[in-house]
Amino acid sequence: MAGIGIKDVAARAGVSVATVSRVLNAHASVSPAARERVLAAVDALGYRPNTLARSLRTDRTRTLGLVISDVLNPYFTALARSVEEEARALGYSIIFGNADERPELQDHHIRTLLDRRIDGLLVSPADGGSPLVLDAARAGTPTVFVDRWIPGVDVPVVRSDGRAAVRDLVAHLHGLGHRRLAIIAGPAATTTGSERVAAFREALAAYGLALPDAYIGQGDFQAASGRRATERFLALSEPPEVVFAADNLMALGALDAIRARGLRVPHDIALAAFDDIPWFVHTDPPVTAIAQPTDDLGRAAVRALTDLIEGRTPQSVTLPARLVVRGSCGEHLTTDTTRRSDA
Amino acid sequence: MAGIGIKDVAARAGVSVATVSRVLNAHASVSPAARERVLAAVDALGYRPNTLARSLRTDRTRTLGLVISDVLNPYFTALARSVEEEARALGYSIIFGNADERPELQDHHIRTLLDRRIDGLLVSPADGGSPLVLDAARAGTPTVFVDRWIPGVDVPVVRSDGRAAVRDLVAHLHGLGHRRLAIIAGPAATTTGSERVAAFREALAAYGLALPDAYIGQGDFQAASGRRATERFLALSEPPEVVFAADNLMALGALDAIRARGLRVPHDIALAAFDDIPWFVHTDPPVTAIAQPTDDLGRAAVRALTDLIEGRTPQSVTLPARLVVRGSCGEHLTTDTTRRSDA
DNA sequence: CCTCCTCGTGGAATCGATTACACGAGGGAT
DNA sequence: ATCCCTCGTGTAATCGATTCCACGAGGAGG
Incomplete structure (x- = not known):
């Protein structure tokens, strides 16, 4: 029922599935005529490739996992937002896991992310020694720590x-x-x-x-x-x-x-x-x-991770935080340095 | 390299892949002896089934998509959290998309969620007439609206x-x-x-x-x-x-x-x-x-969606909101009805 | 005119699971 | 003893893509 496949496109375009695949992936050589017919068929059928099948074959999902410590914490949601934004710009999707500051929940999410064969993992570890995080990193899943990290693990760290x-x-x-x-x-x-x-x-x-x-x-x-x-x-x-x-x-x-x-x-x-x-x-x-600098942290983290995934050498990044003085500590001496809420 | 498959488990346990699969899915009959050996092999190899392959074959991902209007809005993050919690309890995973109140971003996320072959979609539509949402619903993807909805679409609605x-x-x-x-x-x-x-x-x-x-x-x-x-x-x-x-x-x-x-x-x-x-x-x-009642809304939405997916008849739910009087409108007359922050 | 390359293309293997079907062994009923 | 079911198991088809390899046509070069 809900199954328009590459075969249907091939049939309608009068070519083989191999040719359809080549058109869709901008691979090798395809004649302009064939490309035209394939694209027309794709359009007419509203065909969308099955990413499951594709990923199964190619062993790449173009998906990153992000495990954040707590969704209810505005700092982490801001981080998540900037991570997703940068990832999208680079052609990746993000799957989030919320650890709620609980190590076992963090492990649950890392487990399911790995089961989904994500290409890389972004973690702000809720505890210092989650065996799963260590395993993931050692087992070769590209991993980057953000905000928090685990000492002694050879993984890029992006933090402030x-x-x-x-x-x-x-x-x-x-x-x-x-x-x-x-x-x-x-x-x-x-x-x-x-x-x-x-x-x-x-x-x-x-x-x-x-x-x-x-x-x-x-x-x-x-x-x-x-x-x-x-x-x-x-x-x-x-x-x-x-x-x-x-x-x-x-x-x-x-x-x-x-x-x-x-x-x-x-x-x-x-x-x-x-x-x-x-x-x-x-x-x-x-x-x-x-x-x-939440936005910068998110961006840098995604860049480090995609560098790792795509074979470039990733950079650990440390950015400075800064003090914003308001009134809660007493006499307000400096000029007003408050932020606008949409800053 | 990173590929322990069902075949490896079968080989180590001295059975066929069919038997391994049967053990893992608690299917049909398997002798206790074989089950034992399979489980031992799974354990020894640290085998994890490839969800991509599994979903490709079964056409089920046990994953729900949730498109929220704005991650920076505490209301929606609270909703997201309760949705994820309930889904997890029911054996589903959630993939989030953040629309940032932008219809085109909402459509982007719905598109990629559908491409991932999620079993169902939970949306609080950022605009009234996103063609993609309508298509998804009509094309048979189980869909539930939460918080907001689109009039005239025959889809369960969970809101207050x-x-x-x-x-x-x-x-x-x-x-x-x-x-x-x-x-x-x-x-x-x-x-x-x-x-x-x-x-x-x-x-x-x-x-x-x-x-x-x-x-x-x-x-x-x-x-x-x-x-x-x-x-x-x-x-x-x-x-x-x-x-x-x-x-x-x-x-x-x-x-x-x-x-x-x-x-x-x-x-x-x-x-x-x-x-x-x-x-x-x-x-x-x-x-x-x-x-x-954010938590109740999230729970009800997930239940409605899983009902839809699993062939039960889903219920639209409307829960009452309630006024919490504090000081911002003037003289504070009633007793203090403020909420504790971890309520 | 023959050979050789290139180009466009299709056939078929493959990824890693699930599952229909077949089959042999063993037990109970007649 | 014969027949038939049931039970446990394996073989192989299948999901929907990608991609290696082979092949035929046509152009260039000898």
């Missing part, structure tokens, strides 16, 4: 370096008089989870400030964990003056917790976040954040 | 009805003394674009209020259009007292415009939005919004 921006942030906070600074970290098993803490600690050290364990909240990059960590901070006998959330969702959770406690930002406690999102302009108060 | 909630909203606004109410509409070509205006107009009529053309802003469900429409409202000689944005992104744009103008919500102008998102709790001020 937030250290300078974190230093700027700490300078800003110190300048406002804050001395007791806390962080809500991501999972230690993720690079972004541990690196941001390290960067924060280093930056504090430059001002002779320590980062006591009680001021390190353990989160999982999701809102609920940000709320829990913040509640714990607020219950301390000496609560921090500033909470720095390692991603935007945990910052949301922190706001929830602060609000539930009846406190005000920044008067009672200051807040800053990693990852900038359009809503931060309009929160109460506007949130000071570290912005990543 | 906001009329009651809009009436509640208008009652709330009227009760606060507002009389000049404006709306930022979505594209007229989308059902959600026109219906929300109609519901708003009806509700106003119940209070003897009119909806002049000048108070209908034409948006496209994206932030920039919300900003433009709001700027136009503010430039009127008699600006509205309330702006009701037909989706959350246009509400974001409206906030941008209001803020740029140096005005305050709700003191200078009130704001309400269709679609509730976690950030609305923390904006300045918290935004009164109409919440859709």
